[in-house]
Amino acid sequence: MTAIVETRALHKRYGRRQALTDCTLSVPAGRVVGLVGPNGAGKSTLLQLACGLLTPTSGSIEVFGAPPGQLARVGFVAQDTPVYAALSVADHLRLGARLNPRWDAALAERRVRQAGLDPAQKAGRLSGGQRAQLALALAVAKRPELLLLDEPVAALDPLARRAFLQGLMEFVAEAEPQATVVLSSHLLSDLERVCDHLVVLADSRVRAQGGIDDLLATHFRLTTARRAADTLPAGMRVLHAEHTERQSTFTVRAEAAVEDPSWVMEPLGLEDLVLHHMSTPSAPTDLSPALEPQR
């Protein structure tokens, strides 16, 4: 499996503020990757590093096996989907055609039409959802192999959100060559329906990453009579333990569920899994390797 984006010990600092700390991750080809984390976790920084708008303070980041900067192969929809207020929708498409050698005019026009945008409309008068659709059309019509979207739906109402994600999924389905998508959000619920891979960021660090199926298949909630964590079988890694007087609840990572009459072991929901990783201040280094997809 080739990695489209690969970072090693990536750090980014703005003055005194550490935006990204010791970030090592890989984005496998052909996946739709959700980048989840609270505001200020470093999501925007990571995406802007990947598209070459920022350069790392230290560490390395490679996109398509080379330092970022292969602009024609990467599409980027920035946070708040900036567009030129004074330019019309049609002007934006012309801009895309002029500035991108692989521009697909038919695709751009189709997307704009499907989104119900009036080509003569000034972009400054579009609603948030329409603006996002325009920014998406601009990004996908350059036929990127990697599409990065920074909080694309954060400012959208539920209907616009659905329309936008639908548009995105159409692109993923039609993309030729196959595209890899990374989209960020502070809400898992925004991403859940479209992603098959997850990267959890919090406090400028990677807290977890992996295929959603793998994550779901290896995280469990284990409820038993009160017992100490170290008495659990060797194959289980305890991520979190809670004890009441009679009962213990463990969040564990294990290769598979283990049947045992003395406990109940049930899969951890994605929401719980992500929340757990976001809120656990434990060092991520001992979590991340264990969470990498095993294939």
Place this chain on the structure above:
Amino acid sequence: MTWLTWRQQRTQFLTAAAVLLLATAYLLVDGLRLRHGIHGLPTDCGINQCFDLERVIGSKHNAYLAADALVLLAPALIGAFWGAPLIARELETGTHRMVWSQSVPRGRWLAAKLLLTTAAAVLVTGLLSLLTTWYAAPIDRFDHNRFQPLLFSLRGLVPLGYAAFAVALGACVGLFLRRTLAAAAVTLVVFAAVQVLVPLAVRPHLQQPVHELAALHKDPIRHGSFAGFETTGGRIGPDSRMVAVFDLPDGWMLSDSTLLPVRDATGRVLTLASQPCPGSDQFPPDSACLAEADLYVALDYQPADRYWTFQFAETGLYLAAAAALAALTSWGLRRRLG
């Protein structure tokens, strides 16, 4: 990129074109009228003796000032309204993240925008300068003052250099301030300061000035006339220095005062007591005698024939400054946002 630059700055460019068109129409017609008015009038008469010529020129005073103001303001306004928003507006609205993620690298984006905007600025200012230089030519020829600091900045080549510099300055300031309005204001202030400082502190030294002990009356072209005696404490005494005004047609006198001490052939400053033409009661001196006396003034000046050397040198200086600012902008674009 050409299209995008044009599309983004269309309003500014068209406004400039409209102003240029109006100015051209007016100054062309009025310039022809001016030439018609002075046609056949003697132009080699002395100061205050060309009454007809002065009357015609005087009637064009307002148009002359307006044209000069246009050339003076054009580079500053271009710097503030074309240069400053070039990068600052993108950063302010966040559109830099959109446009820099198209397939055109940031360096090329900057180069294209900066070059095209500078070219437009130079074109507009150049045409304005050409127009004004042509319009005012009969007046400038009569006034013989084209080397005078303010007028020098309004004629010939130098406005082109100013325009290029103003655009580069605006872009650079915009990159570092990231606010269009603040960048425009700072650009105006810095540009104005440079425009004041260069004629005062830099231009006089572009070439070593000529120091010369010049005869006050002997030269028919460059000549002076006795102006009086300097008072000390409101009174004239034997030690009061004898002063004269000196006319240096189209040259640039660098002395601070227009009144120059009169000297004898050895360079000694003459006073009321030592002046060679005592009048009947020592004052005033006998004018017929003065006209014959061997009097001198010490001149510190740039001669008239250096005018174009100075025009090229100063234009080059501003173009070099513009190039340096562009390089700084390009470096900052890579570094500061990187």
